[in-house]
Amino acid sequence: MTLVPGDLQAIGRIALFHGLTPQTIAQLVAPARTLLLRPRDILARQGDPADAFFIVVSGWLKLYRNNSAGEEAVLEMMKEGSTFAEASAFSGGTYLATAEAVADARVARVPAEHVVRCARDNPEVAQRMVSSISQHMHYLCDQVERLKAQSGLQRVAEFLASCAPADQGRCTLALPYDKMLIARQLGLMPESLSRAFARLRTVGVTVNAAQVTIEDIGRLRRIADEDRASARGAVRQ
Amino acid sequence: MTLVPGDLQAIGRIALFHGLTPQTIAQLVAPARTLLLRPRDILARQGDPADAFFIVVSGWLKLYRNNSAGEEAVLEMMKEGSTFAEASAFSGGTYLATAEAVADARVARVPAEHVVRCARDNPEVAQRMVSSISQHMHYLCDQVERLKAQSGLQRVAEFLASCAPADQGRCTLALPYDKMLIARQLGLMPESLSRAFARLRTVGVTVNAAQVTIEDIGRLRRIADEDRASARGAVRQ
DNA sequence: CGACCGGATTGATCCGGGTCAAGGCCAGAT
DNA sequence: ATCTGGCCTTGACCCGGATCAATCCGGTCG
Numbered sequence: 348m349t350l351v352p353g354d355l356q357a358i359g360r361i362a363l364f365h366g367l368t369p370q371t372i373a374q375l376v377a378p379a380r381t382l383l384l385r386p387r388d389i390l391a392r393q394g395d396p397a398d399a400f401f402i403v404v405s406g407w408l409k410l411y412r413n414n415s416a417g418e419e420a421v422l423e424m425m426k427e428g429s430t431f432a433e434a435s436a437f438s439g440g441t442y443l444a445t446a447e448a449v450a451d452a453r454v455a456r457v458p459a460e461h462v463v464r465c466a467r468d469n470p471e472v473a474q475r476m477v478s479s480i481s482q483h484m485h486y487l488c489d490q491v492e493r494l495k496a497q498s499g500l501q502r503v504a505e506f507l508a509s510c511a512p513a514d515q516g517r518c519t520l521a522l523p524y525d526k527m528l529i530a531r532q533l534g535l536m537p538e539s540l541s542r543a544f545a546r547l548r549t550v551g552v553t554v555n556a557a558q559v560t561i562e563d564i565g566r567l568r569r570i571a572d573e574d575r576a577s578a579r580g581a582v583r584q
Numbered sequence: 585m586t587l588v589p590g591d592l593q594a595i596g597r598i599a600l601f602h603g604l605t606p607q608t609i610a611q612l613v614a615p616a617r618t619l620l621l622r623p624r625d626i627l628a629r630q631g632d633p634a635d636a637f638f639i640v641v642s643g644w645l646k647l648y649r650n651n652s653a654g655e656e657a658v659l660e661m662m663k664e665g666s667t668f669a670e671a672s673a674f675s676g677g678t679y680l681a682t683a684e685a686v687a688d689a690r691v692a693r694v695p696a697e698h699v700v701r702c703a704r705d706n707p708e709v710a711q712r713m714v715s716s717i718s719q720h721m722h723y724l725c726d727q728v729e730r731l732k733a734q735s736g737l738q739r740v741a742e743f744l745a746s747c748a749p750a751d752q753g754r755c756t757l758a759l760p761y762d763k764m765l766i767a768r769q770l771g772l773m774p775e776s777l778s779r780a781f782a783r784l785r786t787v788g789v790t791v792n793a794a795q796v797t798i799e800d801i802g803r804l805r806r807i808a809d810e811d812r813a814s815a816r817g818a819v820r821q
Numbered sequence: 822c823g824a825c826c827g828g829a830t831t832g833a834t835c836c837g838g839g840t841c842a843a844g845g846c847c848a849g850a851t
Numbered sequence: 852a853t854c855t856g857g858c859c860t861t862g863a864c865c866c867g868g869a870t871c872a873a874t875c876c877g878g879t880c881g
Contacts (some may be wrong), residue, residue, distance in 0.1 A: 376617040411841090412729045414733045414734075414809070415809040415810075416810055416811035417808065417811070418811060420728065420733045420735055421726055421732075422729070433717060434717055434721055437714045437718070438711065438714045438715040438717075440715070440718050440722075443721060443722055444725060467711075472712065473704075474674075477671060477675045477717070478675040478676075480671055480675075480721070481672060481677050483675070483721065484680060484717070484720065484721060484724065485680055488659060488680050488724065490729060491657065491659055491724060491727050492649045492651060492657040492659070494728065494771065496653070496870090499867075525829095526828075528827065535868075536868075537830090538870085539867085539869075540829095541829065541830055541831080542867095542868085543797070545830085556876095557879090562863060568847090571850085572651070572652040573652075573653055574653035664851060706823065723871085735838090736837070737837085762859090772839095773837080773838075773862080774858080774860090775838085775839080775859090777859095778860050780838095780863090782860085793847095793859090812837095812869090816836085816837090
């Protein structure tokens with residue numbers, strides 16, 4: 348299915364392409380097709396040749412890998428504006444993870460060789476692609492750091508803080524997808540996530556189904572940033 | 585200090601540049617300077633503007649981040665042939681981690697703007713740079729997967745297997761750097777690494793100071809690849 | 822409407838690994 | 852040769868999170 352004008356608009360809004368002329372963007376996505384995905388549809392499979400680069404227009408997808416024992420490790424969640432596989436498409440490699448829809452989603456698919464050509468013709472485009480890759484690396488580094496240096500409780504606190512629209516103060520929000528996914532994304536079992544939510548009640552966080560209210564976002568951030576021992580102390584009544 | 589012929593030779597041998605003509609390589613590293621580092625010297629600091637890209641000619645460096653609580657999380661160890669900061673240098677960003685020598689090291693430093701110019705002039709070079717970035721992403725994805733899906737013991741088993749020259753059979757090897765670093769790289773405390781080595785004795789792994797002998801590398805690999813429960817079972821006498 | 826099913830919570834228990842402390846070992850300094 | 856300090860190992864203990872199981876809840880489908 349070809350892109351509708353709304354898709355093009357959505358793509359123009361994403362940070363990756365900010366500052367590019369509308370013509371450049373139009374040219375870049377000219378041969379793109381929109382894919383409509385339903386939950387459990389697979390967009391790309393880890394290990395397959397990366398013959399395209401993807402831009403999420405709407406919906407949610409999870410990026411995950413399954414190890415040889417069969418359990419899946421969720422690497423990242425993608426929503427509107429997220430991009431996937433730019434590095435692999437560029438370098439002629441394979442997809443580093445499987446991308447699977449977890450809600451109805453619209454995704455623009457740009458053939459790899461077209462992206463490579465555009466980047467070759469227009470250094471500005473090449474620049475943006477590498478910036479985008481760089482952001483992904485940044486995200487992955489953050490994730491490794493968090494897994495090595497934070498407790499599960501702290502990762503949950505950080506996740507909630509990252510969902511909040513502001514940097515401090517009070518807020519209420521809705522969890523973006525189900526708790527099982529949140530748990531797997533944070534490297535926890537669903538039961539452990541439940542208990543983490545329960546412990547966070549002592550610092551003014553209440554979770555009711557998908558509804559979350561946070562009394563003080565700053566406090567949550569501080570818990571995430573402290574060392575494990577202090578964080579433990581902070582949630583004791 | 586300018587590059588010596590040996591440096592150029594070493595750089596030509598690394599995978600990133602395989603297949604490029606000697607002239608192209610020479611041009612790429614023409615303005616490079618060699619830095620001589622001693623243990624604890626810092627090559628680049630997380631957050632500083634990425635004004636150069638680095639190629640390790642010899643020695644060992646650790647890439648790490650320190651969180652706000654002050655503890656450091658080791659992301660990666662670099663040795664001869666490793667490259668660092670290509671994505672950041674390319675996109676005009678900042679270094680994503682601190683690079684610090686842990687043994688005497690020689691590192692070639694290529695100014696960022698020169699790399700960008702070379703890539704612009706020569707699509708082949710751009711291609712290689714992105715491939716290199718892609719490999720780094722691959723490594724980071726692997727790491728996230730391991731931290732989320734494997735137990736400490738399994739990560740140790742995988743590390744040892746990755747040090748082994750062969751895929752199966754018996755071998756002896758020397759640990760590449762001290763155990764404290766190995767532990768931090770695997771997201772463990774040094775004590776836990778010691779205990780992991782001790783538990784692996786039951787599957788034919790003996791560690792004596794830096795000397796390791798592995799009876800059956802395949803068995804080690806299998807332990808790393810199983811699920812946590814089976815791996816636990818495998819090391820019970 | 823009731824049956825059903827998958828997600829979410831809660832409890833009981835177990836194990837991995839972190840923490841704290843003591844001691845061994847080796848290398849370099851005095 | 853002795854001292855000293857850093858790395859490593861070992862032991863005792865505790866805590867976080869996994870596991871197993873029961874229950875609950877909300878939505879869907881007959």
